[in-house]
Amino acid sequence: MLVAKNISKKFSGVTALSNVNLELRPGKVNAIIGENGAGKSTLMKILSGVHTQYEGEIVFKDKVVKFTNTKEAEEAGIAIIHQELNLVPYLSVAENIFLGRELINWLNMVDRKQMREKANALLQRLNLNIDPDTKIAELKVGQQQLVEIAKALYTNAEVIIMDEPTSAISDKEVEQLFAIINQLKADGKTIAYISHKLKELFSIADRFVVLRDGTTVDAGDMNSVTQDELIQKMTGRQLNLQKSGKLISNAEELMTVKNISLKHPLLRFTNILTNVSFTLHKGEILGVYGLMGAGRTELMECIFGLHPKNSSGEIKMKGKSCKIKTPADAIAAGIALVPEDRKLHGLILNQNIKTNISLTVLKQIEKWGLLLSTKKEKNLADNYISRLAIKTSSDKNLAKNLSGGNQQKIVLAKWLATHPQILLLDEPTRGIDINAKAEIYKLMKTLADEGMGIIMVSSELPEILAVSDRVLVMCEGELTASIPIDEATEAGILTYAIYKNELTA
Amino acid sequence: MIAQLKIGSDTLKRFQSLIALLILCTILSFMTDKFFTADNGLNVLRQIAVNICIATGMTLIVLTAGIDLSVGSVLALCGAVTVGLLRNGVEIPAGDLFVGFTLLGAILGGLLCGWLLGWFNGFAITKFNVPPFVATLAMLTIARGFTMLYTKGHPISNLGKEFAFIGSGSFLGIPVPVWIAAIVVLLAVFITQKTKMGRYIYAIGGNEQAAKLSGININRVKITVYSFAGALAALGGIIVTARLDSAQPNAGMSYELDAIAAVVIGGTSLSGGKGSVWGTVMGAVIIGVLNNGLVLLNVSPFWQQVVKGGVILLAVIIDKAGERRD
Known part of the structure; x- marks a missing residue:
């Protein structure tokens, strides 16, 4: 049905996927399993036309395909339902299903009546008893997900990729979703199901593919493995x-x-x-x-x-x-927190290294409790630049122009400054990069030896x-x-x- | 060599509004000999003094990625309140009390009024999550309404020589409003460049989430900034009232637009975190010189508006082009 051969993908030099092979069998639920960062989402994004630059080839219905955008993938019959749903909250269910492919009447106007009827038919097929005029924002997450599936059904998708579909819905909604997946399977649709909830996979999936560190580790029938074996495959480095x-x-x-x-x-x-x-x-x-x-x-x-x-x-x-x-x-x-996303929560990218480091301790560099001492600030910044070996020509360089490792060191510096x-x-x-990683591990050890308590997520x-x-x-x-x-x-x-x-x- | 060129373009960018101003002045000097005189220079400065006061407050707000549309109305209300206090004092009917105000007392009363109106803007924006555009748009109407109520729709005139001195007097040959504007600018430059508060303002505009995680009390900083801008609008109101020797109920109409124009021409980004008070001063001077020059050249007032709009657009286009190069 859908076969990916030797797919490799790099993000600015960092390998995300290397020689991944994947075969999605028709009429089956194909589970794609792996730890965080194993490359599941990247692979699915390549299959659905989100990422267009990669090595290797994708064969769909015995033909080599190369999508240049998601619309092409959709037209070919591959739909993806992202973990974060792609619906417009203040448009109705029908409007969302037909978004970008609205039906029009002879006056070239949107044909609401026909859209409503067709939407209703799709919703019935999914046993979803809601009015197609309901706004998306009024629906529960589980129902929103079904609307996404309705959307995929409308485009006549033959392959439906679901990325962590059960991450935000209740147990009862999971049951409903599984019933629908089984129905889709019976209709001959091919499902790619990404999840790390192994228990769930054993009740819904027919086949599995395990990814680890960007490569395919193993694939096979779900009933030929045990949970422990799967875990072993996911981790066995x-x-x-x-x-x-x-x-x-x-x-x-x-x-x-x-x-x-x-x-x-x-x-x-x-x-x-x-x-x-x-x-x-x-x-x-x-x-x-x-x-x-x-x-x-x-x-x-x-x-x-x-x-x-x-x-x-x-x-x-x-x-x-x-x-x-x-x-x-x-x-x-x-307490100090070095946040997960340094660009969004850690740094002020358009400001220089010095002002970023001093932001948490401006009180300490004040003179007469009123104005900031340029000298004290420079000393503070230069002290941390040398202590953490931040590679920069000057403390006046903007944070956005530094590498990821050096940016992370600035965030560390601004928090260490609070002692x-x-x-x-x-x-x-x-x-x-690996060198900066090693430096950060070393720093953590030193700080812990000095008596600091560290929690690392x-x-x-x-x-x-x-x-x-x-x-x-x-x-x-x-x-x-x-x-x-x-x-x-x-x-x-x-x-x-x-x-x-x-x-x- | 490349590094040198880069420094060159950086400097160019930093002084681009100053360079634009110099070019503008040179052209006008050649076109009319009435332009480049001491009298005309002071005239321009006196005319833009009020806008500089308002635009300085606006700069601080825009640096936090906010906006204040209410400054024109706040200016009118606070001007009226100041002269109301000066002339009529406050009568408290309950205790049959009458409180009179000295000139200084009345001015402080007017500034306090502006501070409170700005505080209310900040309060609505931070505590109730009202977008700054909407909160201050509401205040624009509310303050104008109160101005009409307070003045009953009539101007309050004949305010005495002392008060008029604030608007029309001179000290050491320089008009009093220019002195006031200069002090306001120096104060704001000091706050933005030298104090913790200034850093917080830039940090909030640069990345509000990062600022919050750094332990900055975002709400307090924002409320302070809106209050300060309100007080500066009130100061502008006092100058305008003194200059006309009359509190007009419709004073300050659309002044917010001139202030925003000065901020934008001065290179401050409406998305926050980038810009400076000096830039705004340059922006205000450019607008002032342009107005003055066009009048001296006998250009029709209608064309003046078209030119002013064009300059605003051009300034932002040049700024954006510079950003793309980065």
Whole structure:
């Protein structure tokens, strides 16, 4: 049906996919499995015409195809339903289904009546009892997803790619979705189903393809493997970084987090985090692992005071209860957060290195409590530029002109300048080169040896194992395990990241 | 060699509004001998003093990626309140009290009024998430309405020599409004370049999320900036009123547009984080010189408007072209 041969793709020099082979069999649900960053989404984007620059070839219905945009892929019969849905919230269901291919009448005007009727027929096919005039914004996420499927059906898609379709919907909606997938299968449609919820895959998928580090590891029939075997395939790396963590036993408690919960801002009765509790010790590096949507970033944000309205729970600093309602409170308590997306949340890209570093500590460089001392600011910036080995010709260079690794060092510098006791690092090495990574690991070790408590959120298991002293594993908003480094293995961690209920020890 | 050229183009960009101004002045000097005289220079400065006050406040707001459409109405209301306090004081019916105001007291009252109106703008924008455009558009109408109510639609005139001095007097040969505008500019330059507050303003406009995560109290900074701009609009109102020796109920109509024009011509980005008070001063001077020159050349007022609009558009196009080169 659809075969991808030797697909390779690079993003500005970094290999995302190398020689991936994939075969989607007709009339089957083909599961595409892999850790975060294994290349699943990139591959699907190539198949659906989002990425057009790649090596290798795609054969669709025995013909080599090369799409130059999503519209071409759609016309050929390949539709993708993204994790973040592509619907216009304030247009109706019918208007969304026909967006960009509106039906027109003899006056060249939009034929609402016909669109409504056809939309209704499509919705009936999906057992979705809603009025096609309903605005998308009034629908639940699960229903919105079905509208996307209706859209795909209307274009007569033969291959439907679903990217993490169950990440935001309730169990009941999952059942509904599966019923529809089975129906689509019976109609002869080919489904590519991306997910890391293994349990779910065993009930819906016929075949599997495992990706790891941008290459295909294995493929086969779903009923020929067990869950443990799949996990093994997802993680079994040849190359392992050396563990370097130490066991922390009687060290002083720095921070104790008790029963942190976070309500979903839109969905009532849904929690992003549920009763997360843990303790961070002096000099400890705590690795936090979880798959996409496990709530790791949100946990860091709660600790840093970014969700004052929706979060609950207690944070104790050195045994004393501490109210953190804003980032300023967190900073005052000695906490620093290096955010996941440095360009969006960490830096002011159009400002220079100096002003970016000093932003968190402007009070310290004031003279007479009134004006900023240029000299003190320069000393501060130059001190961190040399200490963190930021490669730049001057502290006046703009942040946007630096490499990813150096940008990350600026963000680290601005937070180290506040002399925190606790450093929260969210994906500290994402998108930076190997040398800068090594430097950041080394810096973390040094800081921990000086007594700082560090929490590092990471999607990379080797990194978690290489740097952490203890590993916390999260799954769907809950803490599922706390593993001392000497007992931690890739497969063990991943198991806790995938299963919530069965294995809680 | 390439590096040198690059520095050259950077400098060019930084001083582009100054260069434009010099070219404009040179051309006008050749076209009419009435232009390049001390008297005419002071005349231009006196005319733009009010716009400089307002546009300075506007610059700080635009640097946070906001906008204030209410300054013209705030100017009118605060001008009227100032002379109202000066002439009639405040009668408190309950206690049969009468509070009179000295000149300084009345001025401070007027400035406080502007500060409070600006504070209200900032409050609506930060606490209720009203977009700045909408919140200040509402204030534009509200403040104008209160001006009409307060003055009952009639001008308040004959305000005394002392008060008129603020608008028409001179000190050391330079008109008082120009002194006031100069002090306002120096104060704003000091705030933006030398203080924590200034850094916060640029940081919020440059990346509000990053600023928030850096522990900056975004709401407090924004409210302060809108309040400050309100007070500067009030100051402009006091100057206008003193100059005319009369508080006009429809004073300051469409002044917000001149202020925004000065900010934009001065190279401050409406998306925030980029620009300067000096640039705005240049922008205001360019508008002033252009107005003055066109009058001296006997160009019809209708054409003057067309030219002014063209200059605004041109300034932004040049700015954007520079950004693309980066």
